[in-house]
Amino acid sequence: MATSDGRLTAVYDEVVARNPGEDEFHQAVREVLEDLGPVVGRHAAADVEVIRRLCEPERQVLFRVPWADDEGRPQLNRGFRVEFNSALGPYKGGLRFHPSVYLGIVKFLGFEQIFKNSLTGLPIGGAKGGSDFDPKGRSDAEVMRFCQSFMTELYRHLGEHTDVPAGDTGVGQREIGYLFGQYKRITNRYEAGVLTGKGLDWGGSRVRTEATGYGLVFFVEEVLRASSGSLDGTKVVVSGSGNVAVHAIEKVHQLGGRVIACSDSAGYVVDEDGIDLDLLREIKEQRRGRMSDYAEARGRSAQHVGDGSIWSVPCDVALPCATQNELDEAGAKQLVENGCRVVAEGANMPTTPDAIRLLRDAGVSFAPGKAANAGGVATSALEMQQNATRDTWTFEHTEQRLAEIMHSVHDRCLETAEEYGRPGDYVAGANIAGFLRVAEAMLALGLV
Ligand code: NDP
Ligand code: 2IT
Secondary structure, three states, X not given: OOOOOHHHHHHXXXXXXXXXXOHHHHHHHHHHHHHHOOOOOOOOOOOHHHHHHHOOOOEEEEEEXXXXXXXXXXXXXXEEEEEEEOOOOOEEEEEEEOOOOOHHHHHHHHHHHHHXXXXXXXXXXXXXXXXXXXXXXXXXXXXXXXXHHHHHHHHHHOEOOOEEEEOEOOXXXXXXXXXXXXXXXXXXXXOHHHOOOOOHHHOOOOOHHHHHHHHHHHHHHHHHHXXXXXXXXXXXXXXXXXXXXXXXXXXXXXXXOEEEEEEEOOEEEEEOOOOOHHHHHHHHHHOOOOHHHXXXXXXXXXXXXXXXXXHHOOOOEEEEOOOOOOEOHHHHHHHHHOOOOEEEOOOOOOEOHHHHHHHHHOOOEEEOHHHHOOHHHHHHHHHHHHHHHOOOOOHHHHHHHHHHHHHHHHHHHHHHHHHOOOOOOHHHHHHHHHHHHHHHHHHHOOOO
16 A cells, blocks of 8 residues: 555555455545545544544445346345444435445445545535346336335435435436335335435425536536636546436536547447437436437437447546446546546546556546535535425525535645645545544544
8 A cells, every 4th residue: 555654554454354355445445545644643633543443334234125026026136235434414325226236335435425425514424325236127117116125124224314325326316216205105204304316396406416417517617727727618528328427418518518428338429519418318318228329319420339448539528427447547548648637537436546646647637536526415415404494495506505515625625635745636635634524523422
């Protein structure tokens, strides 16, 4: 591990030994600990015992999820909820439904969530959950039965003051609806604040659907502004074509940039005229179709590439918005060679450590997910505020609050990086600032 502080290396070694085979979790812990060297010994809250405790989840729930498919055949999945840290507020973080989900993925996401939520300045702890259930190709009725079975176990661990899940990969408003319905039925309570990402008629907040992608682009605007630039006229590449990607594309277009490529797990599309958002939405959100369907429907201006890397498409700004470790060293090298100036993570941990190093060394501004994609969970906290006061805010007001939060997350990263001798380093700034707020609270709350 790249730190001269042997005590941090010992904490990392212990994490690896106690959590064997959980590579993504090790990676996420390592990325944070490597930046804490300058803080240990300089700040009272940066106590090595606090750091050690921070790496151990407060509670981990693993459960069986049995359900019946449309043919009446029994199916079996595994459910997870890792309640990582509640020093700043109720556990908060999304649920992911994807066949790749196992404990190591849930722990990496939950660990990152602690620092992200801390950076927002809002009263939310860190958690993550999900299942290895694959919603692809499943009917609405199957998804509903799965969600009902999942919630039949999970409900006992949740509550508006205890643990508040939301969506993530594979979990959108449809799934949140089925989960909320089952929670309401079991508890006989209309406890709107127990889940976020709800529909507007049943306790949801305006802008929550758009928030992660919009917030990401607000963050990029701040990064460009710091070097007197703007998004106007820039060429942007966005990986993925789900919730985060679609709303990032929308905001880039609103601010005068042009997104010329996006992707799914089966390939990417280059569309030099700019991605047609209405068409993309119709295919992805209404038909649950593929990027190849988009290229076919779009005609001559769009080209679908089934094998190859989206990072080979020349651009000024790259926004990885699909999944973890999707931008590796080779991809980063291509981006640098093609003159890319900014990489900002919409997904969680999409850039490998080698790729981050390469980008930093080449002078590319790099914004880590725990800062750049914090707009989603921040707007979830705004949804909780509205639920608590039984109020609903306008789109304009909520978007304004989101923009202010992203602005302050950006400034907090830069100021902290400067203070600890790493000027311009958003990664160090995010890790240190996120860490200090939660560590101070942990110290104040005693050995619990
Ligand atoms: P969605 O399920 O809406 O979309 C995921 C997108 O990523 C799809 O286009 C999917 O393609 C693609 N994808 C998934 N896995 C892979 C893979 N292995 N290789 C290539 N493409 C892949 O999820 P979200 O947009 O909500 O989430 C995307 C990322 O953003 C995740 O890392 C998530 O943790 C993060 N995030 C989400 C937030 C939110 O509010 N939703 C908040 C902050 C971060 P395909 O359809 O082919 O699977
Ligand atoms: O990774 C994330 O920040 C999310 N999936 C959103 C979590 C939330 O509780 O809104």
